[in-house]
Amino acid sequence: MARVAILGATGYTALELLKILARHPDSEITALTTRQDGKPPISSIHPSLTGLVSVCCENLTADQVGQRADIVFCALPHTASMEAVPQLLDAGCRVIDLSADYRLTDPGVYEHWYGHVHTDPTRLVTAVYGLPEIYGSKIPDAVLVANPGCYTSTSILALAPLLAEKLIEPDGIIIDAKSGISGAGRTPKLANLFSECNESVTAYSIGNHRHTPEIEQVLSDVAQSPISVAFNPHLMPMDRGILCSIYPRLKSDKSVSELLAVYRDFYAGQPFMRIVDHIPATKDVAHTNFCDITVRMNRNQLVIFAAIDNLIKGASGVAIQNMNLMLGLDQRTGMLMC
Numbered sequence: 001m002a003r004v005a006i007l008g009a010t011g012y013t014a015l016e017l018l019k020i021l022a023r024h025p026d027s028e029i030t031a032l033t034t035r036q037d038g039k040p041p042i043s044s045i046h047p048s049l050t051g052l053v054s055v056c057c058e059n060l061t062a063d064q065v066g067q068r069a070d071i072v073f074c075a076l077p078h079t080a081s082m083e084a085v086p087q088l089l090d091a092g093c094r095v096i097d098l099s100a101d102y103r104l105t106d107p108g109v110y111e112h113w114y115g116h117v118h119t120d121p122t123r124l125v126t127a128v129y130g131l132p133e134i135y136g137s138k139i140p141d142a143v144l145v146a147n148p149g150c151y152t153s154t155s156i157l158a159l160a161p162l163l164a165e166k167l168i169e170p171d172g173i174i175i176d177a178k179s180g181i182s183g184a185g186r187t188p189k190l191a192n193l194f195s196e197c198n199e200s201v202t203a204y205s206i207g208n209h210r211h212t213p214e215i216e217q218v219l220s221d222v223a224q225s226p227i228s229v230a231f232n233p234h235l236m237p238m239d240r241g242i243l244c245s246i247y248p249r250l251k252s253d254k255s256v257s258e259l260l261a262v263y264r265d266f267y268a269g270q271p272f273m274r275i276v277d278h279i280p281a282t283k284d285v286a287h288t289n290f291c292d293i294t295v296r297m298n299r300n301q302l303v304i305f306a307a308i309d310n311l312i313k314g315a316s317g318v319a320i321q322n323m324n325l326m327l328g329l330d331q332r333t334g335m336l337m338c
């Protein structure tokens with residue numbers, strides 16, 4: 001039985017981790033952290049966990065967490081993670097970091113996009129990028145897994161098969177992405193107030209969204225050549241879900257059914273990848289760890305559509321997939337398959 005801790009247990013991704021861990025047969029929750037005073041029961045913070053998880057949250061140091069856990073999920077904002085992770089690893093824990101702190105391999109790129117000097121740069125090259133469908137063979141032995149971003153997972157999973165097979169051009173790829181508000185976390189921000197985003201759709205961070213270098217880094221690795229994307233995110237007035245409509249330039253004369261066959265081959269045996277004939281919707285994957293993908297030709301333009309739940313396949317579900325692989329378990333352990 002693996003002893004599991006969550007740092008930042010009061011947040012949205014932590015809630016989804018806890019829902020899965022509550023039914024996970026091979027793990028036990030031994031520590032939950034918050035900066036709040038006292039020891040609030042987790043059900044007082046996430047009432048949906050009442051009767052399911054009875055652990056209290058505590059203001060623990062990383063060293064104290066290290067004494068209680070074998071695996072630690074860091075569900076903290078970036079910069080807070082890279083303060084805690086070195087201490088957790090020194091204490092002998094294996095860490096799955098949900099923040100962006102260990103996703104980019106180049107500390108200069110991190111500093112450019114995140115505006116902070118990385119304080120633990122040597123681990124950027126040893127951390128394993130936690131997207132099992134791409135790096136599954138590296139995850140079982142990893143001590144530090146950099147869990148992917150939500151937009152990034154969707155975009156990478158949608159593009160990887162066609163780039164690996166060199167069926168699309170490496171540049172001029174346009175990613176039109178739409179996300180629900182929970183993508184920004186539970187920590188209050190003005191732009192995420194109900195009265196700011198209800199009944200409204202807007203694009204944001206055009207040209208400077210921090211998921212851009214992460215998408216390009218992984219896809220360049222997949223393609224074994226530099227890939228560039230124009231990433232255009234939009235905030236949607238819904239709780240959860242991501243839909244990406246992606247416009248690459250096709251290099252081959254393959255038909256839609258031949259392209260779908262490429263996807264089905266690439267993701268053969270991957271339990272959470274569904275290559276579908278219909279156009280995916282966020283509702284089809286809400287509260288699940290599935291990623292639904294299809295392609296269409298519109299005149300001469302190839303369009304790829306991909307949908308996930310940002311809090312599950314985009315964060316906590318893939319984090320549990322990673323934990324399962326690290327523990328030598330079936331990826332589906334603890335996961336709902338419908």
Ligand SMILES: NC(=O)c1ccc[n+]([C@@H]2O[C@H](COP(=O)([O-])OP(=O)(O)OC[C@H]3O[C@@H](n4cnc5c(N)ncnc54)[C@H](OP(=O)(O)O)[C@@H]3O)[C@@H](O)[C@H]2O)c1
Nearest residue numbers: 008010011012013034035076077080099183185186187315
């Ligand atoms: N939301 C998503 O869809 C999503 C998807 C992929 C990845 N992620 C990443 O996953 C991480 C967690 O996201 P989330 O959506 O769960 O965020 P969240 O709902 O805002 O929760 C983060 C938690 O971290 C704690 N915290 C905040 N600032 C802190 C600090 N400076 N030092 C220590 N603890 C701090 C807070 O708990 P207390 O105030 O109780 O201490 C807070 O509840 C983030 O790095 C995020 O970028 C999120």
